[in-house]
Amino acid sequence: MTKMELTRRRFITTAAAVGGGMVLGFHLPGRHAAHAGPTAAEAWAGATGGPEINAWLSIDNDGIVTVRCPYTEMGQGGMTSVAQMVAEELHVAWENVRCVLADANRNMTQGEEYGTMATGGSNLVRNRHPMIFGAAASARERLKEAAAQAWGVDRASITVDKGVLTSGNHTGTFGEFATAAAGVTLDEEPAIKAYGDWWIAGTDVPRMDVGVKVNGKALYPIDIRLPDMVYAAVMACPVPQGRLVSFDASAVMDRPGVIDVIELVQVAEAAGSGMGGTDLRSAIAVVADSYHRAKTALDLLPVEWDFGEWADHSSEGMAARAGELMAQEAAHAEEVRGDPRPVLAGAADKLVSEYSRPYEAHVAMCPPAAVAHVTEDRTDLWCYTQNAGAALLQAADQLGVDPSKVFLHQTYQAGGFGGGFTTDIPRQAVEIARRVGRPVKVLWSREEDIRQDRASPPIWGHFEATIGDDGLPSALLVRAIAESGNPTFADRGMANLPYLVPNYRYERHVLPTNIPVGFHRAPGNVQNGFMAEQFVDEMALAGGWDPLEWRLKMTEGNEPWQRVLLAIKEHSGWTTDLPRGVGMGIGVVESHGSICGAVATVEVSRRGALFIDKVLVVMNCGYTLNPRAATEQVDGSVAWTLSHALYGGLLLRNGRFQNTNFDNYNLMRLPDMPEVETVYANSEDQWWGGIGEPVAPPIPPAVANAIFFATGRRIPSTPIIQHDLSWA
Numbered sequence: 017m018t019k020m021e022l023t024r025r026r027f028i029t030t031a032a033a034v035g036g037g038m039v040l041g042f043h044l045p046g047r048h049a050a051h052a053g054p055t056a057a058e059a060w061a062g063a064t065g066g067p068e069i070n071a072w073l074s075i076d077n078d079g080i081v082t083v084r085c086p087y088t089e090m091g092q093g094g095m096t097s098v099a100q101m102v103a104e105e106l107h108v109a110w111e112n113v114r115c116v117l118a119d120a121n122r123n124m125t126q127g128e129e130y131g132t133m134a135t136g137g138s139n140l141v142r143n144r145h146p147m148i149f150g151a152a153a154s155a156r157e158r159l160k161e162a163a164a165q166a167w168g169v170d171r172a173s174i175t176v177d178k179g180v181l182t183s184g185n186h187t188g189t190f191g192e193f194a195t196a197a198a199g200v201t202l203d204e205e206p207a208i209k210a211y212g213d214w215w216i217a218g219t220d221v222p223r224m225d226v227g228v229k230v231n232g233k234a235l236y237p238i239d240i241r242l243p244d245m246v247y248a249a250v251m252a253c254p255v256p257q258g259r260l261v262s263f264d265a266s267a268v269m270d271r272p273g274v275i276d277v278i279e280l281v282q283v284a285e286a287a288g289s290g291m292g293g294t295d296l297r298s299a300i301a302v303v304a305d306s307y308h309r310a311k312t313a314l315d316l317l318p319v320e321w322d323f324g325e326w327a328d329h330s331s332e333g334m335a336a337r338a339g340e341l342m343a344q345e346a347a348h349a350e351e352v353r354g355d356p357r358p359v360l361a362g363a364a365d366k367l368v369s370e371y372s373r374p375y376e377a378h379v380a381m382c383p384p385a386a387v388a389h390v391t392e393d394r395t396d397l398w399c400y401t402q403n404a405g406a407a408l409l410q411a412a413d414q415l416g417v418d419p420s421k422v423f424l425h426q427t428y429q430a431g432g433f434g435g436g437f438t439t440d441i442p443r444q445a446v447e448i449a450r451r452v453g454r455p456v457k458v459l460w461s462r463e464e465d466i467r468q469d470r471a472s473p474p475i476w477g478h479f480e481a482t483i484g485d486d487g488l489p490s491a492l493l494v495r496a497i498a499e500s501g502n503p504t505f506a507d508r509g510m511a512n513l514p515y516l517v518p519n520y521r522y523e524r525h526v527l528p529t530n531i532p533v534g535f536h537r538a539p540g541n542v543q544n545g546f547m548a549e550q551f552v553d554e555m556a557l558a559g560g561w562d563p564l565e566w567r568l569k570m571t572e573g574n575e576p577w578q579r580v581l582l583a584i585k586e587h588s589g590w591t592t593d594l595p596r597g598v599g600m601g602i603g604v605v606e607s608h609g610s611i612c613g614a615v616a617t618v619e620v621s622r623r624g625a626l627f628i629d630k631v632l633v634v635m636n637c638g639y640t641l642n643p644r645a646a647t648e649q650v651d652g653s654v655a656w657t658l659s660h661a662l663y664g665g666l667l668l669r670n671g672r673f674q675n676t677n678f679d680n681y682n683l684m685r686l687p688d689m690p691e692v693e694t695v696y697a698n699s700e701d702q703w704w705g706g707i708g709e710p711v712a713p714p715i716p717p718a719v720a721n722a723i724f725f726a727t728g729r730r731i732p733s734t735p736i737i738q739h740d741l742s743w744a
Contacts, residue, residue, distance in 0.1 A: 073102055073155060079179045079191035081108050086118035086130035087140055088402050088436065089225055090380075090429035091652070092708050093645040094140050096224045098148060100642055101141075104217040105152035105208060108190065109178040115224050120404035120424040133405040136434060136535060138608040138706020141641050145704065149208040155197075157206050162196035163188055211639060211700060220644035225428065235427040237385040240398045242455040245387070246275055248448045249310040250458060252299035252468050255323040255671035257530045259298045264318040268302065273309035277302050277317065278451050280444060296414070296443045297468065303452050307459050323671055326530035331374060331668040334474065337527055338497040342370060342478035346495060346523035350511050354519035356480075356491030363482040363491070367558050370479070371547035372733045375666040375673070376472040376536065377681060378435030383465040386445035389455040390415065395422045395446055400429060402436030414443040415450060433656065434535030438470035463676040470534025471666055471673075473499045475506055477547040479554075481517075487559030488570065491519040494548070500526050501533035508540030509605055509713065510548055514577055515570040531668065537656060538607045538709040542716070545605035546661065546734065549717035553602070553724070563602050563721065564590050576636050576699050580604060580613040583634045583697035588615040592725055597621065597743065601721025603714035610637040610705030616690075616718040620726045624742035628658070628690040628719060636697050637705035643696065646707045650694045653711035658690075659683040661716035665735045 074082045085098040099115040102108075123130045131147075156176055164171040167186045174183040179190045211218070228234040253259060265277035282298035300319055304310035360366060386399035388411070395415060401407040404426045412419040429436065441458060449456040460468065476497040484490040494513070498506035503526045511522040536542065556566035564585060571577040581604065584590065590600060597620050604613040613634040619627045633650050640646050663682035667674045675681045720731040727743040 073106075073152070075155075075190050075194040075197075077191045077194070079108070079189045080112050080114060081106065081179075081190070082114045082116060084118040085115050086120075086123065086133045086404075088135035088404065088426060088429055088432065089117065090135070090402070090432045090436070092649060093223050093225075093642070094135060096221065096645060097141050097641055099224060100217055100221055101145060101148040102152040104214060105149050106156050107176040107178060107215070110216060110221055112179055113224075117426050120408045120426065121420070121422065123405060124408060125420050128405075132403075134403040134437070136402050136432070136437060138610075138709040142609055142637075142704045142706045145641075146208065150205065153206045153208050154202065157202055158197040158200040159190055159193050161200045161202065162193040166193065166196065217641055218639070219642070221642055223645065223648075229428070236382055236430055237387065237398050237400050237427055238382055238457075238459065240387040240427070240457065242387065242389060245455040245457055246303050246305055246452060247307040247310045248278075248301045248303045248444075248456050248458045249307060249314040250280070250299055250301045250444055250460065250464060251314055251319070252280075252297040252464070253321050253323070254467055255321070255326055255329075255530070256297070256532055257326055258321050258323040258671070260300060261320040261322050263300055263320070268313040268317050271304075271309065271313050271316075273305040274313050275303045275305065276452055277313075278448055280447060296440055296447070299444070301444070301448050301458075303448060303456065307457070311461065326671045329530060329668060329671040331474075331666075334499070334527060334529065334668070335372070335476070338372070338476040338525075341497045341525040341527065342476060342495060344525070346525045348524040348526075350522045352511070352513075352520040352522060353517065354491075354521075356482075356493050356517075356519035356521050359482055359491035359519050360480055360493060365482070367481045367483065367554060368479065369551055369554055369730070370477065370732065371550060372474065372476040373543040373546055373665075374474050374734065375531065375668060376660050376664050377466045377469050377666055377673075378433045378472075378534075378536065379462075379466070379678075379681065379683065380429075380431035380433060380435055382430040383462055384435075384439050384441045384460045384468075385458065386441045387455065387457045388442075388445035388449035390446055390449040390453075393421065395449075397422065397424045397442060397446060398427055399424070399442045399445060400432075400436055400439060401426070401442065402429075402432045402434070406437075407442040410440075410442045411446045414446050433537045434472075434539065435469060438532070438534035439468070462678070466666070466673055466676040466681065470532045472536035472539065472543070473501055473505055473531075473533040475543040475547070477510070477544070477551075479547070479551040481551070481555050481558075483555065483559045487561050488566075489515075489517045489555050489559070492517040492555075493521050493523070495523040495525070496544075497525045497527055499529045499531070499533065501529065501531065505533075505540035506544065509544040509607065512606075513548060514574055514606065515552065515567070516572070517570070530671070537653070538712045541605055541607035541709075541713040542657060542660075545603060545607075545713035546716040546720065549603040549605065549714065550720050550724075550730065553717075553721045554730075562592065567602070567604060575701075576611045577604070577606075579697045579699060580611045580634050580636045583695055584613050584615055584632070587634065587693075587695050588632050590615060594725065597726050599722040599725030599727070601718045601723070601725060603717035603721065605710070605713035605717075607710040607713050608706035609703070610635060610707070610710035612636070612710040612714050614711075614714040614718040616715065616722045618719060618722040618726055620723060620741050620743065622743060624727075624740055626662075626723070626737070626741055628688070630691040630693065631715060631718070632693045632695065633711055633715075634695045634697055635707070635711065636699055637707055637710065638699055638701065638703045640696055640698060640707075646696075647694045649707045650711050651692050653708070654692050654715055655684055655689055657712035657715045658688075658719070661719065661734045662688075662736050665738075
């Protein structure tokens with residue numbers, strides 16, 4: 017395993033300090049100097065990653081451009097996206113671009129020159145591209161100005177082509193003018209290029225992190241090893257809000273390798289459910305000279321818990337209470353268009369359906385891990401996180417030290433799906449390291465990962481509609497029952513349905529719970545799309561409409577939606593006239609600034625065996641920076657969302673989750689992965705949507721609607737495989 021040797025990096029404030037190279041800061045409004053960076057093959061060395069960019073770039077004498085990315089690279093290609101945007105405006109050859117992860121400590125101590133370092137919500141390209149493009153454009157113009165002064169020509173006469181500056185008979189490389197350019201101040205910052213002027217943005221470029229992941233050099237938190245390091249296995253109270261009563265350390269202290277048994281005392285905020293999710297829970301840790309020895313001793317440790325008032329909390333109890341609330345008007349209500357209640361009350365026939373989705377786990381590829389080394393002068397931390405800046409502040413808060421003394425070194429991360437925002441493993445790691453006085457690696461077992469996870473919240477939905485003489489709905493009532501951790505998740509995609517029903521009302525109840533919840537991929541939209549898009553099909557069929565034609569009719573005038581639906585019509589071969597046991601289904605959901613549609617083709621045997629043959633994804637995300645990387649995210653999103661919709665779902669009993677490993681929380685296996693075809697139907701009309709989140713929501717309802725056409729059976733809840741799909 018690779019050993020990380022830590023040294024303080026000094027900040028470079030002059031170009032001469034980096035061998036005559038140019039160092040540029042992506043910072044609005046001011047500029048700061050950068051520090052020298054590692055090579056692309058050492059993207060983690062001395063740097064950390066996170067979201068809301070103020071990335072830095074440096075240019076050495078050979079014209080090699082090193083870009084500093086403040087975002088987490090968790091397999092989504094974030095580093096490549098940042099580097100590609102820099103290459104576009106800087107106009108440097110792709111083979112001369114390197115990318116490293118930025119430094120969270122420096123961001124915090126230097127006035128947050130990267131802004132937020134959070135990575136999630138499909139924000140990287142969607143919301144941060146103006147800063148990245150703009151900073152690279154500024155760098156390009158400063159290089160041109162330096163050359164113009166050296167050659168005695170006007171800057172406007174200079175052209176840039178892949179790292180070479182030219183004006184008449186004059187020519188020179190970026191490396192030649194980097195030092196001079198570092199001292200240039202522009203009177204006015206340049207505008208970024210229009211979409212039609214791109215030369216490398218909008219094209220396929222290879223992922224920058226593939227090489228180190230293939231050859232084994234890539235570092236993840238679990239890979240970090242330090243001299244004199246020990247290991248900790250942790251067990252939090254399995255019932256959130258419960259407390260540790262007692263433990264008998266003497267029962268394990270004489271076991272081989274055991275060093276200490278440490279109680280982690282819960283802080284006040286962690287007692288609630290909600291979205292905070294970054295404070296210590298009541299827990300016990302065993303420290304040993306290997307993880308196996310620590311985990312074995314922890315399993316043998318006599319522990320007594322007080323599970324508190326939620327000891328009998330269960331999925332069944334929540335569902336029963338949700339069923340009661342679905343029959344009652346809610347205090348929170350939004351009349352989107354008119355009031356459907358009088359129309360529904362006077363209707364001879366009403367269409368009524370109820371759907372739900374359960375708690376779901378994040379189950380990223382690697383369970384959370386963290387390494388911490390706490391000394392009197394500084395704290396060093398490597399951890400599973402999607403927000404390096406926030407994790408740094410959590411560690412400082414836990415230790416009660418100035419944040420400037422905490423150095424978070426972000427590595428690659430094997431997925432996150434939102435789980436990296438709300439883990440308290442940074443606090444656990446620094447607290448244990450402080451107590452034992454040695455570097456400590458904390459690992460969560462998969463069971464502990466799911467137990468301590470801030471799970472994706474459950475949702476229940478009640479739908480009522482009346483159908484007019486034209487076969488279209490004249491009134492629609494949607495009533496959601498949300499849990500109390502973050503009830504606004506229930507609003508996403510249900511309070512703002514795009515379909516032009518003349519009388520439409522949305523209501524929300526809140527169901528108390530002790531379970532902390534967190535972001536999931538496409539939070540809210542992925543649960544609600546499953547429910548709403550099935551009821552859309554119900555309304556269409558009740559009125560004698562084809563589901564695709566119904567959606568086209570009910571979104572007339574909405575160009576982004578029409579573009580997706582028309583592309584579905586063109587590319588899917590859509591039909592409802594298929595043999596029994598075969599079906600096609602549609603789902604369309606707007607999420608994170610994009611409209612994504614899906615058509616699933618399924619086969620269901622008479623005995624109910626389900627086979628998903630193909631999923632067509634039609635995406636309107638405004639613009640596509642890297643079609644190759646975007647399509648890879650589409651494929652990953654399909655696998656991720658089908659895993660949860662088909663097999664996932666956490667069972668809550670006795671106040672705790674019961675299925676905490678892959679023997680009973682199943683994910684989709686390779687043979688079950690359908691063929692995926694991706695079509696981009698981008699509006700290219702001055703708006704940018706996300707890619708990482710929006711693909712997931714329409715897939716489950718498309719599959720469920722396809723199952724209906726194959727079997728005549730509606731799927732009221734997930735996991736789908738728990739339902740009888742057989743047909744005669």
